[in-house]
Structures are given as C-alpha cells and as structure tokens.
Amino acid sequence: MTVKARETCELAIVGGGPAGLAAATLAAELGVEAVLFDEQPTPGGQVYRNVEATCRRQDDLPAFLGADYRGGLALVERFRASAAAYEPMSAIWQVTAGGKLGVSQRGEAYLTQARRVILATGAMERPFPIPGWTLPGVMGAGAVQTLMKASGLVPDRPTVIAGSGPLIYLVAYQLMQAGAPLQAIVDTSAQPLIRSAFAALPHLSGAAGELFKGLTWIAALKAKRIPMLAGRNLVAEGTSRVEAVSFEADGRRQRLATSLLLLHEGVIPNIQITTSLRCRHEWDPAQMAWRPATDEWGATSLDPIAIAGDGAAIRGAKAAVPLGRLAALDAACRLGHIAEGERDERAAPERAALARQHNFRSFLDRLYRPIESVRPLDDATIACRCEEVTAGDLRELIDDGFTDLNQLKSFSRCGMGQCQGRMCSNTVGRVLAERLGTGMAEVGHYRLRLPVKPLPIEQLALLKNADRNSKPILPVVAGDPSQRI
Amino acid sequence: MFRRLQADAPSATIFFGDQAIPCQAGDSVAAALLAAGIERFRSTPVSGADRMPYCMIGNCFDCLVEIDGQADRQACLVPVVDGMRVRPQEGTGRFDTP
Ligand SMILES: Cc1cc2nc3c(=O)[nH]c(=O)nc-3n(C[C@H](O)[C@@H](O)[C@H](O)COP(=O)(O)OP(=O)(O)OC[C@H]3O[C@@H](n4cnc5c(N)ncnc54)[C@H](O)[C@@H]3O)c2cc1C
Ligand code: FES
Numbered sequence: 008m009t010v011k012a013r014e015t016c017e018l019a020i021v022g023g024g025p026a027g028l029a030a031a032t033l034a035a036e037l038g039v040e041a042v043l044f045d046e047q048p049t050p051g052g053q054v055y056r057n058v059e060a061t062c063r064r065q066d067d068l069p070a071f072l073g074a075d076y077r078g079g080l081a082l083v084e085r086f087r088a089s090a091a092a093y094e095p096m097s098a099i100w101q102v103t104a105g106g107k108l109g110v111s112q113r114g115e116a117y118l119t120q121a122r123r124v125i126l127a128t129g130a131m132e133r134p135f136p137i138p139g140w141t142l143p144g145v146m147g148a149g150a151v152q153t154l155m156k157a158s159g160l161v162p163d164r165p166t167v168i169a170g171s172g173p174l175i176y177l178v179a180y181q182l183m184q185a186g187a188p189l190q191a192i193v194d195t196s197a198q199p200l201i202r203s204a205f206a207a208l209p210h211l212s213g214a215a216g217e218l219f220k221g222l223t224w225i226a227a228l229k230a231k232r233i234p235m236l237a238g239r240n241l242v243a244e245g246t247s248r249v250e251a252v253s254f255e256a257d258g259r260r261q262r263l264a265t266s267l268l269l270l271h272e273g274v275i276p277n278i279q280i281t282t283s284l285r286c287r288h289e290w291d292p293a294q295m296a297w298r299p300a301t302d303e304w305g306a307t308s309l310d311p312i313a314i315a316g317d318g319a320a321i322r323g324a325k326a327a328v329p330l331g332r333l334a335a336l337d338a339a340c341r342l343g344h345i346a347e348g349e350r351d352e353r354a355a356p357e358r359a360a361l362a363r364q365h366n367f368r369s370f371l372d373r374l375y376r377p378i379e380s381v382r383p384l385d386d387a388t389i390a391c392r393c394e395e396v397t398a399g400d401l402r403e404l405i406d407d408g409f410t411d412l413n414q415l416k417s418f419s420r421c422g423m424g425q426c427q428g429r430m431c432s433n434t435v436g437r438v439l440a441e442r443l444g445t446g447m448a449e450v451g452h453y454r455l456r457l458p459v460k461p462l463p464i465e466q467l468a469l470l471k472n473a474d475r476n477s478k479p480i481l482p483v484v485a486g487d488p489s490q491r492i
Numbered sequence: 493m494f495r496r497l498q499a500d501a502p503s504a505t506i507f508f509g510d511q512a513i514p515c516q517a518g519d520s521v522a523a524a525l526l527a528a529g530i531e532r533f534r535s536t537p538v539s540g541a542d543r544m545p546y547c548m549i550g551n552c553f554d555c556l557v558e559i560d561g562q563a564d565r566q567a568c569l570v571p572v573v574d575g576m577r578v579r580p581q582e583g584t585g586r587f588d589t590p
Contacts, residue, residue, distance in 0.1 A: 158518060
C-alpha cells in the first residue's frame with residue numbers, strides 16, 4: 008500500500024477529539040486549508056471514541072453509553088461535511104518548533120511542513136501507582152470504557168472500580184447499564200459528592216445540569232445496591248494476576264476478592280509533544296499536573312504551535328469545542344484569512360461558552376483532589392512500569408545524591424523504557440520532591456525524546472520525502488535502546 | 493474477562509500463536525485478544541512478569557506484542573487485519589528478518 012505524502016499544509020491539527028474536530032471544521036469554514044491527523048481509525052477522540060459506528064449499532068450500546076456520548080455524532084458529522092482534510096491512522100511522531108510534522112501512516116513515514124499547528128492531543132488517565140498495579144487484571148477505568156465504546160466489550164467477571172473523579176461514576180453507571188457484574192465502587196476522594204454538591208450548587212452558574220447528571224448516576228447505582236465504600240491506601244493483591252483489592256476504611260483494612268480492578272484518579276494533559284518541543288510548561292497545583300503554558304487563544308511559547316482542548320489543561324469535553332474554535336480563529340487570523348476585528352468578534356460567544364464551564368470545572372478540581380495517587384508511595388510500589396523500578400529504589404538513589412530529575416532518570420532507568428516516561432514522570436518527580444522537601448514545580452518533568460511515538464526503524468530509513476541534504480531529524484544515540492523505537 | 497454485547501459474525505480472523513481469534517469490525521488487536529480471553533500479552537524485559545493492556549490509548553506500552561514478525565507493536569492502537577499473526581512479546585521481543 009502506498010501512502011500519499013502531503014508535502015505541506017497550511018494548518019495541521021493533531022488529534023480528532025472534540026477540540027481538534029471543532030478547530031478543523033471552523034478553520035476550513037474560514038478558508039484555511041486544514042488537515043486533521045489522528046492515530047485512530049475514526050474521528051471522536053477519547054470521549055466520542057468510535058461514535059459513528061456505535062450510533063449505527065442495533066443493540067443497546069448507544070443507550071448504555073448515554074446522550075452525552077451520542078451527542079458527539081453531530082460534531083463528527085459537521086467535520087465530515089466540512090472542507091477539512093482528514094488523515095486517520097496517522098500517528099504524529101515528531102513536531103518541530105518550525106512546524107514540521109513527522110507522520111506515520113499505514114507502515115510508512117513522511118514529513119509535512121505546516122505553516123501553523125494546533126495540537127489537540129487530549130488527556131491520559133493519571134498514572135495511579137499502588138502496590139500490584141502492574142498485575143494483569145488491573146486496568147484504567149477509562150481503558151475499559153474505551154473497550155466498551157470501540158468494540159462493545161464489557162467485563163463479565165466481578166469488577167471493582169476504585170479511585171475518584173467524575174469518570175468513575177460515569178463508567179460505573181455505563182457498565183451497570185450494560186449488565187457488567189459491578190461488585191463495588193471504592194471512592195478515595197476526601198468528601199462525598201452529595202454533601203459537596205449542595206454546598207457548591209449556588210456557585211455553578213449554568214452548569215448545575217452537569218452536577219445533576221452526576222447525582223443521577225449515583226442514585227441509579229444506589230438503587231441497584233452497588234456498594235459504594237470510602238477507602239484509602241489501596242493495594243492490588245495477587246501473584247500472577249489480580250485476585251483482590253484491599254483498602255483502609257473505618258480504621259481497618261478490608262479486602263474484596265475480584266477479577267478486574269479498575270483504577271482512576273482523573274485525567275492529566277498529554278504533554279508528550281509539547282515537552283519534546285520544549286514549550287514552556289507550568290505545574291498546575293489545582294489539577295496536580297504539568298501543563299503547557301498557553302495564552303487566551305491556546306498559543307504556546309513557540310510561534311507556530313497552539314494547543315486546544317484537554318492537552319492544555321483539563322477543562323472537559325464541553326469546553327474542548329470552544330477551545331478548538333478559539334485556536335482556529337487565531338490560526339485563521341495569523342494566516343491572513345480574517346482580520347483581528349473579526350477574530351475577536353467571533354471569539355466572544357466561544358468565551359461565553361467557556362465561562363459557563365469554568366465554575367463547574369473548579370468545583371470538580373476541588374472535590375476530586377487525587378489523594379491516593381499523590382500520597383507517599385510504599386517502598387515496594389513500582390514507580391516505573393517499564394523498567395520495574397520501585398519507589399524504594401528511587402529513594403536510595405536520591406539519598407546517594409542523585410537529586411536532579413534527569414540524573415535520577417539516567418541512573419534508575421525510570422523513564423528510559425518503552426513508554427519513555429509517560430507513566431512515571433510525575434511519580435518520579437513526586438518521590439524526589441517529597442525526599443527533598445520541595446515541590447513539583449521545583450523538581451521539573453521529563454522531556455520526551457523524539458520520536459514521541461514508536462516508529463519502526465525501516466520507516467525512518469525509507470522516509471518518503473526526507474531532504475537528503477538537511478541534518479538528520481532524529482538525534483541518533485549509539486546503543487540507546489529507545490532508538491530501537 | 494470481557495464479553496461482547498452483540499455477537500455478530502466475525503469480520504476477520506487473526507492468530508495468536510496457533511489460536512484463531514475471531515474479530516469484529518473496529519476491533520484493535522488488543523480488544524480482539526481480550527474478547528477471546530487472552531490476558532498475557534507480554535512479559536517484561538526486567539523480571540519476566542506477565543502484562544496485560546492497562547491504558548488502551550497508547551500510553552502504557554503494556555500491550556506490546558509481535559505482529560507479523562515485528563516486535564514492539566502497541567496492540568491497543570493497531571486495527572485488526574484478516575490473517576494477522578500475533579505473538580506475545582517476550583522481554584524485549586524478537587525481530588524476524590523479512
Ligand atoms: C480513556 C479516556 C476516556 C475518557 N472518557 C470520557 C468520557 O466518557 N466523558 C468525558 O466527559 N470525558 C472523558 N474523558 C476526558 C477527555 O479528556 C475529554 O475531556 C475529551 O476527550 C477531551 O477532548 P480533546 O479533544 O481535548 O482530546 P481527545 O478526545 O482525547 O482527543 C485526542 C485525540 O488525539 C489523538 N492523538 C494523541 N496523540 C496523537 C499523536 N501523537 N498522533 C496522532 N494522534 C494523536 C488521539 O488518538 C485522540 O483521538 C476521557 C479521557 C480518557 C483519557
Ligand atoms: S494498552 Fe497502554 S499502550 Fe496499549
């Protein structure tokens with residue numbers, strides 16, 4: 008199969024979730040030649056994953072997933088009807104500060120030069136290190152929701168959901184509707200939702216409906232007598248696979264035998280491309296996550312690069328649409344398609360839509376502090392899943408004087424494995440900050456090396472349109488296993 | 493561990509070792525294997541521990557398998573293609589010369 012390389016594009020958008028879809032649709036309407044690249048085979052992103060095919064299904068899956076999910080179809084249809092070009096199954100493995108993108112598509116790689124780039128790469132579930140979290144049978148709650156959206160799969164063995172954040176109740180509700188054997192929800196957040204909800208209600212301006220939705224999921228779970236327990240200090244128990252989850256509740260340790268343990272403590276921005284680009288990042292103490300610094304249009308510290316959606320800060324799917332549209336307006340203006348006056352005028356309703364989401368998001372941030380995934384780790388807990396480095400190993404190295412994050416990475420191998428630090432960067436930072444008695448902002452974060460997506464070396468060697476006279480795009484380090492890609 | 497809500501006729505078949513795995517349209521390799529009850533996707537290079545997909549969206553790399561002779565493929569991101577030959581990835585994986 009031969010892939011047609013796009014040599015140039017006026018505006019490249021990376022990511023086909025609500026932010027990327029909205030950005031591409033509006034940019035195309037404004038006359039920009041917009042190309043949307045997404046590694047998934049169909050548009051929708053994480054929240055509306057596979058929404059077109061799901062909505063065509065004859066069974067009850069669309070009903071189980073709910074009206075918010077089905078609502079994503081309209082966004083996808085508007086995008087399909089627009090003049091924006093769509094490149095599915097296209098993983099972006101590099102973005103340079105000059106706007107050159109590395110695309111890997113159906114086994115072939117090529118480079119494309121964009122005049123402007125909007126990164127709409129979304130979020131990932133916050134890594135949630137507890138003892139035993141690498142055992143088969145332990146998964147992210149969002150991961151199982153993805154299986155449900157993409158393939159109509161639901162658990163058929165006893166399942167426990169543990170953690171905090173609105174998504175655990177949504178996923179629990181969806182799984183319960185689909186008839187999955189939900190054993191219990193172990194909520195690790197500090198305050199029960201119901202009490203906080205009433206206190207917050209007067210301040211939610213326009214978003215009370217969202218809160219109400221959350222309360223109806225909980226009421227439905229209660230009606231089905233799904234036990235909802237408050238628990239801390241989770242442990243996944245088992246030898247070759249998970250057999251039980253234990254936790255502290257009411258001052259004693261309780262144990263639930265289970266086959267499937269779903270962990271979740273919120274989502275954090277996916278900063279792989281932005282850290283590889285060395286955009287400026289800041290630590291967000293309310294969301295306990297790193298995020299790239301952006302202005303009111305989503306523009307970063309690097310001129311051609313903007314970010315829209317949850318990749319810039321977690322604001323949710325409803326905010327991702329206006330954020331995508333703001334980034335598109337700014338791109339259209341910078342690319343000479345509209346004047347600043349028109350950009351600002353068109354931005355006003357988008358900003359109003361964002362403001363409606365704002366108070367609700369701050370409420371969620373306060374309610375769902377990720378307590379479990381930021382508490383001091385037990386020495387035996389695996390921090391780095393790839394290299395199987397424990398918190399204890401890290402503490403020993405820190406005590407030996409390795410007090411710089413990148414030094415610690417080289418000596419512990421944390422972050423040098425296949426995932427390139429996606430799953431451990433924050434954990435290593437946290438162990439370091441805790442040992443040094445300082446904060447996350449002071450210890451910093453990893454910088455992902457290129458390529459940010461695994462790329463078979465043959466694809467690179469056969470790069471379709473490499474400029475043979477220019478410098479190699481990838482720093483080749485002899486003997487570095489990450490270069491096996 | 494997972495069941496399909498709707499049991500359509502398989503649209504493709506892939507192989508996990510010698511085991512034929514029925515797949516449906518839209519399945520990633522990981523979804524098809526999980527639907528067939530497979531839990532062990534790989535063993536780690538350090539301790540040899542078994543791993544199963546954790547994130548399903550391309551971040552954890554615990555779903556790494558060998559597909560058609562190529563190691564280090566993320567099963568959660570690769571759509572199934574009829575006739576694909578998949579093997580669990582042991583340690584750092586094997587690379588067949590084409
Ligand atoms: C697993 C998961 C499930 C979620 N489920 C829900 C839910 O049900 N309801 C809800 O309200 N919120 C959910 N969220 C929260 C989510 O962050 C939403 O707020 C929303 O999806 C954000 O939209 P977005 O457009 O910013 O990014 P996303 O919807 O995440 O879209 C990002 C897209 O970028 C693509 N991408 C990323 N990196 C690359 C790359 N290098 N090359 C090519 N493509 C790339 C991804 O494949 C994806 O399609 C979920 C999050 C996760 C991680
Ligand atoms: S399951 Fe995490 S990368 Fe595939």
